[in-house]
Amino acid sequence: MTVAITGNTYPVKDQIKALGGRWDADRKAWMVPDDRADEARKLVAGSPSKFSCDAGRRPTKCRMCGHVERRNARGYPIGDRILRSGECQSCYEERKMGY
Ligand SMILES: [Zn+2]
Structure with a gap:
């Protein structure tokens, strides 16, 4: 077995x-x-989780609205960024405003 x-x-x-x-x-x-x-x-x-670089593990898709983060050739975000919390900037701000 x-x-x-x-x-x-x-x-x-x-x-x-x-x-x-x-x-x-x-x-x-x-x-x-x-x-x-x-x-x-x-x-x-007990295995260390630092092996994969932190940046690679950041969410790139909003878990609220499904918005996918896009970046230009220089690595700058186009439109809404996806935050570490897994939601895009807009959803974060909506939540903060309490809609
Ligand atoms: Zn969103």
Whole structure:
């Protein structure tokens, strides 16, 4: 029996492999023997998340209205920016105004 381990596995992939894990590309999960699954989960839970750059993880689509952030060739936003909270500037301002 194997158990699928997902989450922030990239920083600890070598350790998971050492536990007998195999990468399942279809599931996008590590398949780990179930007697090692707890160890693997602990590795993933404690893995550093700084590996991917923070800017790449910023939301680019508003979760309120679906507006997608656009940037010009120089990287400046065109129109509404998407804020860290996952909403665009307009939705943020509407919420702040209490509409
Ligand atoms: Zn919006």
